[in-house]
Amino acid sequence: MEPTMSPLLWQRQRDSNILGPKSVMATCRSCITRHQTKVKYKHTKKTHLMALGICLLSGIFSFSIPYYLNLEAGTITHLLALIIYIIGAFCSCCIPYYLNSSESVTHYCPACGAFIGTYIN
Numbered sequence: 578m579e580p581t582m583s584p585l586l587w588q589r590q591r592d593s594n595i596l597g598p599k600s601v602m603a604t605c606r607s608c609i610t611r612h613q614t615k616v617k618y619k620h621t622k623k624t625h626l627m628a629l630g631i632c633l634l635s636g637i638f639s640f641s642i643p644y645y646l647n648l649e650a651g652t653i654t655h656l657l658a659l660i661i662y663i664i665g666a667f668c669s670c671c672i673p674y675y676l677n678s679s680e681s682v683t684h685y686c687p688a689c690g691a692f693i694g695t696y697i698n
């Protein structure tokens with residue numbers, strides 16, 4: 578495929594690819610044209626660590642709810658605290674997986690599918 582721009586302009590535009598958390602205009606090194614990139618989001622270690630942290634914190638908070646309600650300490654209160662703990666921890670640990678802020682973003686050329694770069698939050 579013949580380049581659609583001069584080599585000097587191509588060099589400047591290739592070097593000026595500034596990737597971000599969303600699709601951007603970028604120059605593809607493979608087909609040497611500028612396109613709006615196609616993006617794919619991927620969970621990172623940061624996402625999993627945030628999920629674990631939120632799970633533990635919300636679990637501890639929700640575990641203490643029956644005791645703040647001044648329920649009589651007994652088997653039922655402990656069982657209720659355990660159930661609230663499991664539900665609270667399970668529901669809250671999903672939050673980071675719905676936030677794009679903790680994911681890496683990989684940019685691809687929509688024309689040829691070539692990898693352009695990765696943006697890591």
Ligand SMILES: [Zn+2]
Nearest residue numbers: 605608686689
């Ligand atoms: Zn391309």
